[in-house]
Amino acid sequence: MQIFMHKNAMQMHARELQRGLGGEVKPHQCQQCLKSFSSNHQLVQHIRVHTGEKPYKCSYCDRRFKQLSHVQQHTRLHTGERPYKCHLPDCGRAFIQLSNLQQHLRNHDAQVERAKNRPFHCNICGKGFATESSLRTHTAKELQLHLGVLQQHAALMIGGATATPCPICHKVVFGGEALVEHMKNTHKDPNASGVASPPATSPYPAQAKPIDPYIAKRRTANHPCPVCGKHYVNEGSLRKHLACHPETQLTSGLRMWPCSVCQAVFTHESGLLSHMEHMRMEPKHQFAAQYVLSRAAAERRERDILAAVSASAGGSGLLNLAPPSPAHSDSSSNGRLSSSAGSEAGAAVNKLTDLLRSANNGHQAYGDERVAAIAAAAANMMAQPGEGANAVQVAAANLVSAMRQQLAREPPPAQPPAETPPAPSEAALRIQQAEALLRSQAEALRLAVSQAAAAHNTEAASPLRHNGGFPPQPPNDASGQLSPELVEAFRIAQEQRLEQALRLHDPRMLGFNLPSPVQQAAQQAAQQAAQQAVAAQQAAAAQQAAQQAAQQVAAQQAAQAAQQAAQAAQQAQQQHMQQQAAQAAQAAQAAQQAAQQAVHLQQNPQP
DNA sequence: CTGGGGAGGGGGCCC
């Protein structure tokens, strides 16, 4: 590039010299501006500047130009041809004009220079800062904005691989059937199929009559972002905008592995890992590389540990649930407890599984193993003998309550008639939301377990207490054995945490040893985690109290308490007091759960 | 406000 620039500069300089020294005669002068040209052809071309004449017309649209070359350049807008490609690794951008590529290359150089001057990078948005203090200021100021972005990402992640953008309007629908419905209803396409379009070499959808991107752009701002819905007048603006939505790579059900630093995308995890390995010393990639590589290593360790735990504890769990791994589940068991379980907890799990299945509206394969495993784990803990209710049991009750509430949630009041059941996409979305909720509940459960273990500090406590709720090794004796369902529940919680850490590029969530510049941030994160644990404990205590009160007094009082707590939660939410709202909501949940249990006890008095 | 890409247009050179 440097050579190129020098060449151009030298050419320009040579021309100026030639003119300045009078080496070239320019007999053709414009009568309006008195400019001189060496040929009549150039003069005629120039005069069009004054007359406004545009003799060259685009064959694709109505635009006209003064020079033929400008038509040719413009035509690339219609054909999509981008002959000037950036040769730099991990870029691959292409341009219609060479000058745009040259400017782009200059921007690359400028970026490298800025990266040198700004070595402190935000783990979330990637912005660079010259000093650590300015980075801290940014982190404190932009936290709300970051949270918004992360929530947006999380919303799409709930959709996961079933989130499919419409090839015409780019609206995101969930599932192939929903896409078919959307194509029929919105685009009047009777031949719509849910099959994703083949990988397009062009950024525009493959159709019998291709859409002219330039015409489309000139007509209206009809380039909607499939994630946030904002519209852009041209493809470039949308593509630029899409850089802030890495999850838009999740099209056609094919999982992609994007680098959040340089926007490079890989079709396999190994590609991303080798990319990070290669870029780990580059300043902008430094943090992201460390976390991505660490996450991959941690996941490998997890898989090994789980395999060891399953091998040693398999079949000896309190609940004889089929192992959660898809490889071990089949259509006959389908996550349902065997009849040998026979316990009340087993019945509860079976009921929950049925609820899941009915709410799933026929999509039985979706997440059955996971949610059934969580339910089994929760019921398992509830059924364990102990000295009264403890935090773990209460948290488990909370989990089950949340599942019941989520699964019993009715569709919106304006229900369609019975002959027109809700669209499969809605049902699938509800299930996905339910799973997201259950995952967060599993995380809360993990916190409650570790908090309870730390508080009581008993020797008989679960082996979870020293490692954040995740069982790292097989138990030593039969009394300390964990059921595979419980292992799965905690594995899911851990997996969720890892996903968050990956998306945040935040080492604090992984608990790794950190380099000194980020230790302070890690301490802050640890404090926040401790606060969360305290909040969980408080909520659990409130639940416990409500549960006991309901059992001792009456279901009516508990129901009243639940109503009051729900009102408090609503009030707190209105005041944007999210933490208080969460606690109140948990209390409400617990009270409701207590009410249900009290009713159950009244109806089924136990000996 | 700044950075970056898209796009239009003027002018020069080569064949």
Place this chain on the structure above:
DNA sequence: GGGGCCCCCTCCCCA
């Protein structure tokens, strides 16, 4: 002489 191509500047829009 004219067509074709290239270089470069500039403005606009968007994040």
